[in-house]
Amino acid sequence: MREVMTKSMARNIFYGGSLFFIIIFLGLSAHSVGYITSQPTHQTLDASVVAGKRVWEENACINCHTIMGEGAYYAPEVANVMKRWGVDDDPEAAFEALKGWIESQPTGIEGRRQMPRFDLTDEQIRDLANFLLWTGTVDTQNWPPNDAG
Amino acid sequence: MPALSNRLIAAWAWLAGLGGLAALIAAGVGQGVPRRAAGAAILVLAVLKARVILARYLDLDRARAWLSGFGWAVTLWAALVLGLYLV
Amino acid sequence: MKYETQKIALAYFAVAMALFAIQVSAGLLAGWVYVSPNTLSELLPFNIIRMLHSNSLVVWLITGFMGAAYFLIPEESEREIHSPTLAYLQLLILVVGTLGAVVTYVFDLFHGHWLLGMEGREFIEQPVWVKVGIVVAALIFLYNVTMTVLAGKKTAITNILLLGLWGLALLFLFSFYNPGNLSLDKQFWWYIVHLWVEGVWELIMASILAYLMLKLTGVDREVVEKWLYVIVALALFSGILGTGHHYYWIGTPGYWQWIGSIFSSLEVVPFFAMMAFAFVMVWKGRRDHPNKAALLWSLGCATLAFFGAGVWGFLHTLHGVNYYTHGTQITAAHGHLAFYGAYVSLNLAIFTYAMPILLNRDPYNQVLNMGSFWLMSGGVVFMTFALTFAGTVQTHLQRVLGENFMDVQDQLAIFYWMRFGAGIAVVLGALLFIYAVAVPRKEIIEPGAAETPAE
């Protein structure tokens, strides 16, 4: 019987093909970085937004919430939360709304999911609000489909 | 130079001829060739070219069952594209 | 056991199984919080429980892979492991790092500290010092196994395994890169998460599965290794550009929708090939290996990986579908069956195969082990269905009709109860598994006895 496949050729095709796809992937990755950094949102990324992202991370928010659909699925999406609250064009109102929300937690209502109490300074809350406002301005190809997130 | 394969030369001539014909038909769409018929003809020519490559370049004329299998797959694909083109 | 240093694997498997127990317990607790949300809400909030659940999963799977490498590399390369001391040192670093991470999460120590505090990006929440420890441990590991392989025989199985492990370690380096721009952050975060589970981990999986098939079925090495190359080629050809299915909605260019949809649709192919491979090998194989439980786990792994990673992944990978299902319980359903089928089962298969050899007690009681397979697999499959229904309802109510998130969640309670019930089965199955492989059962077996007494 004829040998329909030799191991050395199979190996060569595997390594060669993988290299081919890795190169294409890296090229597209580089292009995507160029695209992201040329977006208007990259210009509006100020120190407060970056500090707010850090607040988001230090408190492990992503392990209950999703942001741009990624995270845990225990609590609502937050990339569009400011729009949902109707404060996406008013940073001061966004800050007030977020402060009010955070400081009223946990509700302790029986049978309701509880958000822990996070002891944040006003500055941290303002940064977090700015981060969420900024996230809401990223061009996400119209995702999520509606304000419910 | 050792001898050229006549079968390969014939395949090359077919591919060149069919490709040229498709280009001519496409160029004629503005000059009175009906658009829908041209689309159908261009896709038929594409299927024929694909079959020539499969049969001669990829040597599937030594495995007729595979040739007809690939031929059908390409034909169905072209039919799908034509369907999307004509609706 | 042909080589003395294969014994190293025992310590790794023990740590892995201990973390496995923690992982499923944390999962069960999280499942309980879903149905009874006030539980522990002040002492141990949901986000901490979930970090324990997901982090311990990742760590125990990797520890298991490393143990598997220490077990099979001596046999494949026909050499003792380069340095057993380094291997134990490496495990010590991993254990200290893991405990450090757990303590940091639970007590929220060093809040916000750049080096000691929790980092808070999903799955890579470990404090920076733990990340550094992981890298050091990985370097020790790679040095150790690479030296072993270089000195000995090189087979396709060890080549692919090493490639996978090197890729795993190198990609983890992206966890140190955290740009302020969330879109960039996510783009490279997926370099770790996606290129692990749908890239290099598949190499590790395929090579360990190939090793098991080689041992369990007695099919020619030549045949097994050719299949291995076909499978890993299909995995990387589809999986690398398949990363695009995570780049739909995070602020990356729109072309990823098409690249991601087309290539990730093909990601089902390598999983199908793995399943076909496993079954064909068993049919072709002439060897009647006494370790039936290992065979059951291997076939179960290939089958459940095909459904969990392949079919359930395909269900929501096309961007037109994903637009509505992204970030719903559909993702959770896929995640659970995919991880269980592909990587949990794989680890449990190699544990089942190796533990009797390491403990020098085969043939042994396999009924408990096989029972744990059905209990755990049944539980995870039921959980997957429950979450799939939950996700479908959620998608319709929340994404199509636009109902409020929490209102929708209240309507999903029945599915969360079902998931919790399934979780109990999984935890019991996991404990049964650990008992079955870890506790030696003294059985007097006549040499050549056709069956083990328990069968």
Place this chain on the structure above:
Amino acid sequence: MSDAASGSALDDLPGELLMWVLIVSELLVFGAGLVAFMAVRLTDPAGFAAAQDHLFRAGAALNTMVLVSSGFLAAQALRWREAGARGAARWALVAAAALGVVFLIIKGAEYAAKSADGIGWDTHAFFTFYYLLTGFHAAHVVAGVVLLMLVAWRDAVANIQAVAMFWHMVDLVWVLLYPVIYLLA
């Protein structure tokens, strides 16, 4: 797999089985991409037609000739190598690679002209597909040129056969892609 497939239809396939796996995979990828292109076209036929008018059809027709001629040379090289004419086979492979470079130059001129007109991948859905599909194909041509040169050097029959198969696949994809993107008005 040779063992698993003994006596099966797979034995009839000429050449390496894994190359055929690759050919089928690539046809699936490009086939799906082109069908998606045609489906999205339905949402905006006029826009697609207008966008298509920006394409350089004569260049693409010329490129068809270039590629099928290159494919001919690759196929001929394999025949020659099998007949023991190593020198001629090598030159045919180098010539095939050179034609691949010609293809890339014409393609590059086409992209440069688009760019000069201010057309990018995000100008219109048509151009997203145009760049994705022709760009991915061009990446294969680049790989093919490298591989052809490689086997002109390491000229074992099996090597030449595998690379010739890859090159014919690139051809095959082009004769299906070219009519759909450039000609279906």
